[in-house]
Amino acid sequence: xxxxxxxxxxxxxxxxxxxxxxxxxxxxxxxxxxxxxxxxxxxxxxxxxxxxxxxxxxxxxxxxxxxxxxxxxxxxxxxxxxxxxxxxxxxxxxxxxxxxxxxxxxxxxxxxxxxxxxxxxxxxxxxxxxxxxxxxxxxxxxxxxxxxxxxxxxxxxxxxxxxxxxxxxxxxxxxxxxxxxxxxxxxxxxxxxxxxxxxxxxxxxxxxxxxxxxxxxxxxxxxxxxxxxxxxxxxxxxxxxxxxxxxxxxxxxx
Numbered sequence: 518x519x520x521x522x523x524x525x526x527x528x529x530x531x532x533x534x535x536x537x538x539x540x541x542x543x544x545x546x547x548x549x550x551x552x553x554x555x556x557x558x559x560x561x562x563x564x565x566x567x568x569x570x571x572x573x574x575x576x577x578x579x580x581x582x583x584x585x586x587x588x589x590x591x592x593x594x595x596x597x598x599x600x601x602x603x604x605x606x607x608x609x610x611x612x613x614x615x616x617x618x619x620x621x622x623x624x625x626x627x628x629x630x631x632x633x634x635x636x637x638x639x640x641x642x643x644x645x646x647x648x649x650x651x652x653x654x655x656x657x658x659x660x661x662x663x664x665x666x667x668x669x670x671x672x673x674x675x676x677x678x679x680x681x682x683x684x685x686x687x688x689x690x691x692x693x694x695x696x697x698x699x700x701x702x703x704x705x706x707x708x709x710x711x712x713x714x715x716x717x718x719x720x721x722x723x724x725x726x727x728x729x730x731x732x733x734x735x736x737x738x739x740x741x742x743x744x745x746x747x748x749x750x751x752x753x754x755x756x757x758x759x760x761x762x763x764x765x766x767x768x769x770x771x
Contacts, residue, residue, distance in 0.1 A: 539600075540565040541692055541723050546597035548585045555581045555592050557747040563740075565602075566721045568714065570738035570755055572731050572769060578747035579727040580624070583694045586725070587621040588614040601692055616644070618691030624700065626681040628669040634680055635665040638687050646689035654683045657713050675706030682713065686722075693717065693724045699733060711737055731769045735759050743768050 539562035548556035556578050563569055571579050585594045588611045599607040599614075606614050615621075629637055638651060655662035658679045664672060669680055678698055685693055695714075699707045714737060717724060728734035735741060735755040743751035743758070745768055751758070758764060 539563060540602060542598070542600040543586060544598045544600075546582065546585050546594065546599070548581055548592035548594045548597075550581075550592045555747050556585055556594075559585075559597075559744070559747070559749055561742050561749070561752060563723055563725075565723055566718055567740060568718055568724045568726060568738045570731070570734040570741040570758075571725055571727045571744065572734065572741060572758070573744035574768065574770060575729075576746075577744040579744055580696055581747070582744065583621060583696055583725065583727055586614075586692075587611060587619050587694055589621070612644075615688065618689055619694065620685035620688055620690045620692070621694040622681045622685050622696065622698065624697040626677045628672070628677050628680060630668075630670045632669055633666050634661050634669050634672070637669045637680060637684055641684040641687040648688045648690045649686045651687075654686055657686070657716060658683055658709075660709075673706075675702045675709070678702065678706075678710060679713070682710070682717075686717070690722055693722055694727075695724065696727045697729060698726070699728055699730050707733065731765070732759070 541563040544560045546556050546559040547554070559582055571582060573579050581592050585592060586599055588594070588606060588609050590611065594607065597607060598605065601618060604617055606617055606619065609617065629640065632640065638654065655665070660676055661679055661683060664676065669677065672680060682698070698710055702710070714724065726734050726738060735758055738755040741751070741753060741755045741758045742749055750768060751764060
């Protein structure tokens with residue numbers, strides 16, 4: 518693709534204002550599945566506590582970008598830099614990135630079969646420094662407190678999503694990566710997740726949100742990045758995307 522990323526004057530100034538990385542920064546990420554070039558020169562910076570909506574059509578490279586940031590085994594990151602709170606992570610393994618504060622909540626939620634809600638949370642705290650305590654997590658998600666003795670895989674889809682986010686918060690977390698957190702959820706449950714994410718932002722945790730429901734993501738986010746065939750085609754504020762119908766139609770089909 519030969520398109521040049523549309524960048525607001527504010528964002529362009531922020532990107533070029535200093536050589537030092539921001540609180541979170543990825544620069545020139547290039548990732549592959551085998552010989553397939555899937556993430557192409559993706560770069561952006563974030564401030565501490567921001568929510569970024571990472572948007573695009575199916576196959577645009579959103580999940581692959583999250584997995585590259587989390588240093589998952591696939592796709593393979595072949596070049597680029599990842600920085601979080603002054604620490605370089607582009608040469609780290611996935612568990613090292615997690616210990617440094619990057620927590621990825623995958624689309625399938627990965628609830629561990631045979632363990633209760635409480636046991637899923639306890640297991641999350643075994644490796645590395647602990648994050649939020651259980652009382653704080655249960656205050657954020659009262660439904661989980663009510664079901665803390667119930668097997669995690671028997672929860673409703675919305676409750677499993679709450680548990681997946683809760684496990685991430687139970688670890689030492691600086692950057693929360695959410696892949697399709699609203700998928701399959703009823704509107705009332707989605708509202709509960711949104712309220713929780715607002716509290717997460719108020720706690721100073723930086724969040725990248727991948728979501729097919731772009732309007733819902735944009736209403737929550739501070740800023741937005743749009744990908745198309747693995748490349749950044751827009752970076753700016755969430756409001757700019759909400760206000761630009763032509764942009765949404767071209768890249769998001771909404």
